[in-house]
Amino acid sequence: MADKAVADFGLIGLAVMGQNLILNVADHGFTVCAYNRTTSKVDRFLENEAKGKSIVGAHSIEEFCAKLKRPRRIMLLVMAGKPVDQFIESLLPHLEAGDIIIDGGNSHFPDSNRRTKYLAEKGIRFVGSGVSGGEEGARYGPSLMPGGHEEAWPYIKDIFQSISAKSDGEACCDWVGDEGAGHFVKMVHNGIEYGDMQLICEAYDILKRGLGLPTNEIADVFAKWNKGVLDSFLIEITRDVLYYNDNDGTPLVDKILDKAGQKGTGKWTAINALDLGMPVTLIGEAVFSRCLSALKDERIRASSLLQGPAVPEFTGDKQAFIDDLEQALYASKIISYAQGFMLIQEAAREYGWKLNKPSIALMWRGGCIIRSVFLKDITNAYRNNPDLENLLFDDFFNKAIQKAQSGWRNVVSKGALWGIPTPAFSTALSFYDGYRTRDLPANLLQAQRDYFGAHTFRIKPEHANENYPEGKDIHVNWTGRGGNVSASTYIV
Ligand code: 2AM
Numbered sequence: 001m002a003d004k005a006v007a008d009f010g011l012i013g014l015a016v017m018g019q020n021l022i023l024n025v026a027d028h029g030f031t032v033c034a035y036n037r038t039t040s041k042v043d044r045f046l047e048n049e050a051k052g053k054s055i056v057g058a059h060s061i062e063e064f065c066a067k068l069k070r071p072r073r074i075m076l077l078v079m080a081g082k083p084v085d086q087f088i089e090s091l092l093p094h095l096e097a098g099d100i101i102i103d104g105g106n107s108h109f110p111d112s113n114r115r116t117k118y119l120a121e122k123g124i125r126f127v128g129s130g131v132s133g134g135e136e137g138a139r140y141g142p143s144l145m146p147g148g149h150e151e152a153w154p155y156i157k158d159i160f161q162s163i164s165a166k167s168d169g170e171a172c173c174d175w176v177g178d179e180g181a182g183h184f185v186k187m188v189h190n191g192i193e194y195g196d197m198q199l200i201c202e203a204y205d206i207l208k209r210g211l212g213l214p215t216n217e218i219a220d221v222f223a224k225w226n227k228g229v230l231d232s233f234l235i236e237i238t239r240d241v242l243y244y245n246d247n248d249g250t251p252l253v254d255k256i257l258d259k260a261g262q263k264g265t266g267k268w269t270a271i272n273a274l275d276l277g278m279p280v281t282l283i284g285e286a287v288f289s290r291c292l293s294a295l296k297d298e299r300i301r302a303s304s305l306l307q308g309p310a311v312p313e314f315t316g317d318k319q320a321f322i323d324d325l326e327q328a329l330y331a332s333k334i335i336s337y338a339q340g341f342m343l344i345q346e347a348a349r350e351y352g353w354k355l356n357k358p359s360i361a362l363m364w365r366g367g368c369i370i371r372s373v374f375l376k377d378i379t380n381a382y383r384n385n386p387d388l389e390n391l392l393f394d395d396f397f398n399k400a401i402q403k404a405q406s407g408w409r410n411v412v413s414k415g416a417l418w419g420i421p422t423p424a425f426s427t428a429l430s431f432y433d434g435y436r437t438r439d440l441p442a443n444l445l446q447a448q449r450d451y452f453g454a455h456t457f458r459i460k461p462e463h464a465n466e467n468y469p470e471g472k473d474i475h476v477n478w479t480g481r482g483g484n485v486s487a488s489t490y491i492v
Contacts, residue, residue, distance in 0.1 A: 009068075010034075011077060012064070023139060033067045033068060037078075064094075078105060106186070147182030164367060194290070196336070198282075198290075203325055229400075233370070280342070308419035328412065335432055341391050
């Protein structure tokens with residue numbers, strides 16, 4: 001019978017990611033039903049890639065739903081935005097209470113918040129899941145970050161954890177948290193990816209213009225770094241890109257137009273950081289650096305108009321400087337992840353989500369673009385103390401930053417002296433110095449605000465007295481020049 005419920009899992013959206021995910025699920029012993037808006041793709045898929053596997057197809061939403069065992073587990077891998085809502089609406093008439101809809105696309109987390117609530121009212125459990133790792137990851141083990149209606153988790157856990165990447169035998173997939181938490185964490189992942197890439201590009205620029213190394217020697221440096229603390233997917237692909245020569249025997253990378261593109265997830269992270277008042281400065285700089293690079297025509301004009309220092313011939317110990325650069329990259333990366341987790345922590349507070357921090361680091365440990373050895377240390381930090389206030393307070397990272405510090409400062413100062421921009425290295429260092437500063441100049445800022453706008457200020461506890469009581473909003477008539485303080489002061 002054509003409409004018999006045979007499939008354990010249904011997937012809508014047969015682009016490469018969707019097809020690969022279906023093949024991955026089928027390889028793990030589940031029967032999958034495939035559907036696509038353009039149904040000719042279903043037939044093509046069944047006749048080719050899916051042939052001989054436990055995969056069936058459907059040519060209508062009704063047939064698709066009929067072929068799924070209850071509770072239905074349906075994953076959407078379609079373009080983010082309207083198509084997701086349209087599919088949800090077309091599925092609803094064919095679903096029953098308790099069925100599960102998973103959106104595995106690159107949806108913005110507020111949409112997943114909305115969909116979780118909307119579908120819960122209809123008795124349908126919604127899951128918004130981050131999926132990272134590209135086509136290869138989808139086929140052989142992605143990083144999966146599901147969040148939403150928690151009741152869905154026991155029904156999808158088995159499938160999700162069996163198809164996901166593994167790190168030291170552990171699945172790079174766990175329940176993230178409520179509503180859009182899965183897509184939120186995926187968004188921060190992408191922001192961190194922007195940051196990691198920018199840091200690598202700055203290191204490349206310093207090696208190229210600061211030390212004057214040819215591209216193949218820069219590749220050698222990345223190859224070496226990939227065996228140490230920076231061991232990661234992004235360092236590995238950087239090495240490969242730098243070793244890649246064009247047909248004429250010269251590095252292809254040198255011929256690529258230096259205008260960065262972006263699809264917006266880094267920007268979402270930066271906007272969210274501003275909304276929540278969290279200083280996620282490195283991702284912000286990474287986004288702005290892409291924007292600056294895109295102004296190529298203007299930069300060409302500026303390059304002949306605006307003066308700066310000429311990069312001097314490097315005379316010191318090259319290897320020692322390269323080691324400093326490795327430490328600068330490592331320390332800045334620690335700052336970036338600390339900032340990312342600050343944002344995640346604040347989002348959990350602001351949106352009322354219960355979040356599982358050790359598993360967030362574990363989910364990023366394998367399968368995804370930011371996968372690295374380093375994430376194992378972050379997983380350990382949060383496993384040792386799930387309530388860790390800041391990643392930098394963890395003993396391992398505190399010591400690592402301490403060790404990296406002199407090299408990091410050397411690189412940032414050389415960049416400034418040589419006129420080679422290091423926005424991500426520099427902002428990381430400024431953040432570090434700001435974060436560890438007990439008394440920042442914001443005292444003056446508060447005075448300025450009170451001067452021109454009567455915005456008030458508070459007094460430091462150690463200076464409190466009857467004129468300046470602790471914990472009260474105080475305004476001073478600053479033009480009185482401090483003559484009769486008590487007469488010109490009022491407490492709000
Ligand atoms: P298609 O093959 O019919 O174009 C990635 O683009 C996936 O999203 C594809 O499966 C594609 O279906 C689907 N998709 C894109 N836009 C869509 C829309 N407006 N409605 C339904 N599916 C859409």
